[in-house]
């Protein structure tokens with residue numbers, strides 16, 4: 462057996478999701494049955510200080526030889542990095558991704574990919590010019606659970622998809638947690654609001670089942686009708702509800718309806734209710750657990766068949782004394798967050814010379830950004846010019 466190829470990562474920003482991602486990244490890929498790739502972190506950068514980058518590297522148990530930088534500019538100049546993972550607030554993705562692309566780096570960039578579709582198009586054009594990987598880090602798409610759901614649809618098991626209902630609402634108690642308005646969830650300067658942060662997952666489920674499963678030549682962008690409720694009269698949305706109609710030829714089953722909902726201000730969801738339902742003429746698939754990190758599926762067919770599946774998270778396992786999670790959500794000992802599958806895909810893409818994510822390419826990322834633009838237009842959700850601009854460089 463050929464020895465695994467090592468991909469060298471540079472981590473741009475040291476916030477909460479960078480910690481979660483980096484810990485997942487360093488889990489031995491064998492624990493999820495991957496034997497051809499290894500990941501290593503060779504550098505991290507903080508915009509605030511080199512000391513912050515050093516403490517991040519220690520916290521994530523990175524190799525002692527990893528470089529710590531006190532600026533993103535230094536990180537993207539590091540010739541030892543194969544892929545830069547960008548995890549700043551969405552307001553900064555465009556500027557940070559452009560910085561890394563100009564330096565000729567491959568990129569895995571957190572969601573929401575950019576603030577608007579124009580920024581996404583400019584990044585794609587730059588990635589083409591530089592001939593590098595540019596991939597949106599929608600980790601859920603790379604879960605084996607998601608692969609199973611898409612394959613079940615494509616195998617015709619539930620008949621043509623007719624309707625998808627997807628919710629990603631997280632109770633965040635905004636009046637307590639975001640009282641000063643500075644948190645990135647509500648701060649317009651940081652692209653705050655439920656839609657870009659949480660609603661992207663509702664749209665992800667709708668797109669990956671109603672759009673991505675169609676033949677590329679048949680896929681058409683949806684019509685969009687949105688209701689947007691602002692957070693305390695601010696520029697950020699707290700609850701957004703969207704009705705989508707995906708045109709599809711009659712011969713393939715006709716139009717597909719979808720409802721995407723998102724909120725950060727509602728009470729906690731009931732775990733017995735699936736946040737995602739994909740309904741066809743012969744049956745439906747229900748997805749349980751949080752929409753971004755689902756854990757169970759239930760296939761219910763019109764003929765009475767019911768097939769339930771659990772999709773446990775791999776990792777070093779019980780007894781490893783290893784813990785991961787996001788912010789205060791710690792998982793059971795040895796259980797990963799699930800971000801390693803997207804990292805494996807980014808690494809495979811680089812090794813195979815591919816420039817786009819396998820399950821979420823440029824065209825689809827841009828189409829989803831266009832849908833979010835339209836939702837924001839209908840809901841009068843505007844961000845400051847400095848984060849909507851495609852001017853590079855712009856100081857933020």
Ligand SMILES: NC(=O)c1ccc[n+]([C@@H]2O[C@H](COP(=O)([O-])OP(=O)(O)OC[C@H]3O[C@@H](n4cnc5c(N)ncnc54)[C@H](OP(=O)(O)O)[C@@H]3O)[C@@H](O)[C@H]2O)c1
Nearest residue numbers: 474475476477478479507508509548549550551571572573
């Ligand atoms: N895939 C997922 O599951 C997931 C989960 C959560 C968040 N996310 C995405 O990841 C991104 C970051 O989220 P997060 O929860 O990690 O946020 P966070 O904890 O606030 O961290 C963001 C980091 O960005 C850097 N940064 C640079 N300029 C900044 C500015 N003006 N204000 C604040 N931070 C700034 C800071 O790191 P330095 O000081 O080191 O530069 C900061 O620690 C967002 O786009 C979010 O949507 C993804």
